[in-house]
Amino acid sequence: MRISAESPAPKPPFMPPCKPLRKPFSFPGRSDYTQRMNLLDPLFRSQAVEKVFSNRATLQAMLDFEAALARAEARAGFIPASAAPAIEAKCRAELFDMTVLARAAAHAGNLAIPLVKQLTLLVGQKEREAARYVHWGATSQDAIDTGRVLQLRQALTVVSSELDLFAVALGELVHKNRTTLVAARTWMQQALPTTFGLKVAGWLDAIDRHRARLSETQERCLVLQFGGAVGTAAALGARGLDVATNLAKECQLPLPEIPWHSHRDRMAEIATTLGLCCGTLGKIARDISLHSQTEVGEVFEPSTDGRGGSSSMPHKRNPVTCAVVLSAAARVPPLVGTMLASMVQEQERGLGGWQAEWETLPDIVRLTAGALHHLTTTVSELEIDAARMRQNLDVTQGLIFAEAVTMALAEKIPRSEAHELVQLASKRALSERRELRSVLSQDAILKASLSEAELERLFTPANYLGIADQFIDRVLASTAAHRNQKRLRKK
Numbered sequence: 001m002r003i004s005a006e007s008p009a010p011k012p013p014f015m016p017p018c019k020p021l022r023k024p025f026s027f028p029g030r031s032d033y034t035q036r037m038n039l040l041d042p043l044f045r046s047q048a049v050e051k052v053f054s055n056r057a058t059l060q061a062m063l064d065f066e067a068a069l070a071r072a073e074a075r076a077g078f079i080p081a082s083a084a085p086a087i088e089a090k091c092r093a094e095l096f097d098m099t100v101l102a103r104a105a106a107h108a109g110n111l112a113i114p115l116v117k118q119l120t121l122l123v124g125q126k127e128r129e130a131a132r133y134v135h136w137g138a139t140s141q142d143a144i145d146t147g148r149v150l151q152l153r154q155a156l157t158v159v160s161s162e163l164d165l166f167a168v169a170l171g172e173l174v175h176k177n178r179t180t181l182v183a184a185r186t187w188m189q190q191a192l193p194t195t196f197g198l199k200v201a202g203w204l205d206a207i208d209r210h211r212a213r214l215s216e217t218q219e220r221c222l223v224l225q226f227g228g229a230v231g232t233a234a235a236l237g238a239r240g241l242d243v244a245t246n247l248a249k250e251c252q253l254p255l256p257e258i259p260w261h262s263h264r265d266r267m268a269e270i271a272t273t274l275g276l277c278c279g280t281l282g283k284i285a286r287d288i289s290l291h292s293q294t295e296v297g298e299v300f301e302p303s304t305d306g307r308g309g310s311s312s313m314p315h316k317r318n319p320v321t322c323a324v325v326l327s328a329a330a331r332v333p334p335l336v337g338t339m340l341a342s343m344v345q346e347q348e349r350g351l352g353g354w355q356a357e358w359e360t361l362p363d364i365v366r367l368t369a370g371a372l373h374h375l376t377t378t379v380s381e382l383e384i385d386a387a388r389m390r391q392n393l394d395v396t397q398g399l400i401f402a403e404a405v406t407m408a409l410a411e412k413i414p415r416s417e418a419h420e421l422v423q424l425a426s427k428r429a430l431s432e433r434r435e436l437r438s439v440l441s442q443d444a445i446l447k448a449s450l451s452e453a454e455l456e457r458l459f460t461p462a463n464y465l466g467i468a469d470q471f472i473d474r475v476l477a478s479t480a481a482h483r484n485q486k487r488l489r490k491k
Contacts, residue, residue, distance in 0.1 A: 046373035062147035063091035072246035079133040086130035090122040112140035137235035145225035169380040170204040182389040193461035221266035227259025262345040275336035282329025289322040302381035321378040328371035398436035412449040
């Protein structure tokens with residue numbers, strides 16, 4: 001029924017006051033729920049995303065839902081117009097006692113129930129009539145889920161922007177090292193010559209996929225949750241869809257076709273999208289750390305006072321960022337597994353599975369954001385030792401060119417014979433600790449097939465890079481196209 005001056009406002013159903021079954025639950029020595037252990041936050045986290053998931057921000061996101069709900073219902077004529085501003089005025093996190101909320105949540109089973117009670121009391125202090133319409137027709141999960149979506153929208157916007165910055169840093173690294181020769185390694189062993197630019201282009205190509213994937217995930221998964229007790233909006237009668245439509249506009253969120261209380265694929269998709277991204281960040285960190293080993297010495301994290309040192313070994317230059325990113329890459333997959341396991345929820349409202357998301361998903365976002373932030377900063381200042389890379393191409397005494405010689409020789413004799421000849425020569429070079437080229441130059445079949453000038457060409461690493469340069473161009477073009485598409489979407 002639409003509210004008018006002539007018609008009285010509908011009365012909410014009677015709800016007897018809830019009495020605790022026992023004394024409030026408390027933790028010894030801890031009464032302040034606005035703080036947590038945060039000594040390691042600068043090491044593992046991103047400050048911008050940490051703010052989004054603070055206690056106050058979590059509370060405010062739920063209050064933003066309550067304020068938007070009041071405005072939406074007033075616009076639909078479902079509650080008195082004067083009730084909305086009265087409710088909205090009290091939807092401020094600083095007005096709430098977080099310690100009381102936290103203790104009450106331990107009894108209620110979720111944070112929304114005591115929050116709504118406190119909000120109702122606050123509104124009722126000045127506007128007793130308006131207090132009747134707090135949380136009208138909604139359920140706890142509507143407030144918690146939509147509040148979380150509002151937080152995720154903020155956090156994923158930060159992550160998306162950081163991915164863009166990371167792509168720029170990688171692109172610059174590709175340009176600078178397009179022709180920088182380095183040994184490609186398979187199974188941790190030197191394989192063939194490549195360029196460091198091509199290696200970084202591989203990193204960039206993967207990050208571009210994550211940028212596209214995250215954009216799609218944001219569009220598909222950040223939607224309103226509103227359906228009342230069992231997803232029928234029955235408390236709002238026939239006007240439920242009007243309220244939901246208004247609420248979606250107020251929250252600036254898409255309105256899904258149906259409430260999704262026990263269908264958690266959207267939350268799981270966000271988790272898996274970030275899990276995939278974190279895996280790639282870990283791969284990049286692993287590569288950098290391997291390049292920075294003392295015996296390799298090709299790539300180094302930036303060196304500043306107090307960074308990467310050891311408490312006992314003054315000479316150490318440890319890859320600190322790599323350690324942080326690899327720790328996130330180790331921690332996030334089990335958390336993603338928790339999100340996937342929690343999808344199996346019972347009927348119209350899950351028992352345990354939904355609750356398992358509350359801390360798990362923020363942790364996934366925070367760890368991924370922290371790893372991305374630190375790696376972006378580090379990659380933009382990486383130190384590349386091109387001379388050492390070139391020097392390391394010689395450590396196998398020419399064995400790294402064995403395939404090049406085999407392929408050239410296979411044009412003159414059967415490939416199987418060419419392969420066997422070079423393989424035997426390689427074994428001899430190893431056993432006698434000689435240069436492969438020296439051993440090959442004494443072979444009669446090879447001397448008859450390849451000239452000294454051809455051997456010289458084959459043992460020059462820049463001559464066996466295939467189409468590396470073309471691959472780099474393709475990745476850079478794709479990155480530019482992605483950047484242009486994003487600019488067009490913003491317009």
